[in-house]
Amino acid sequence: MTLTIPGINFSSVRDAGSCLIYSFTFPSGAESEALDSILNHLVSDSEISVSDPTNGDCALEVRRTSSGLELKRGCHGAFGTWRPATFQEAKSWLLPGAVVASSNARPGFGGSITLYKVAVRG
Numbered sequence: 001m002t003l004t005i006p007g008i009n010f011s012s013v014r015d016a017g018s019c020l021i022y023s024f025t026f027p028s029g030a031e032s033e034a035l036d037s038i039l040n041h042l043v044s045d046s047e048i049s050v051s052d053p054t055n056g057d058c059a060l061e062v063r064r065t066s067s068g069l070e071l072k073r074g075c076h077g078a079f080g081t082w083r084p085a086t087f088q089e090a091k092s093w094l095l096p097g098a099v100v101a102s103s104n105a106r107p108g109f110g111g112s113i114t115l116y117k118v119a120v121r122g
Helices: 031-041 087-104
Strands: 010-015 019-024 046-051 058-065 068-075 083-085 111-116
Touching: 031 087, 046 087, 058 087, 068 087, 083 087, 087 111
Parallel strands: none
Antiparallel strands: 010 019, 019 111, 046 058, 046 111, 058 068, 068 083
16 A cells, blocks of 8 residues: 655655554655644554654654544653544644654654554455
8 A cells, every 4th residue: 555645755665564654754844734734644543653852762653543633652662641632732742853853854754654554454
């Protein structure tokens, strides 16, 4: 399956067995618009992840479920608890990491979208 989200250019895709992981770069100066597009196009059982700018060992994550959006912070060796979020809360959660990623990440990277294969069946 090819993931297509308007305004997002994916640099790589990796099959990790139970999921596909798509890497992409945030367009500098248009991080907010990119997040709008991503959050509007996430399918159920998919997640977006960006580095946490306050702790390099952690990531800011948002996932779509059948009941809406949820967010959490995941850190190396420790994971937070998913909690419900509005669209605006999810976008505000991810934006600091997206802004830092657009200026600091190596070309082709900065964010990832994980698409669990349960979402691509059928």
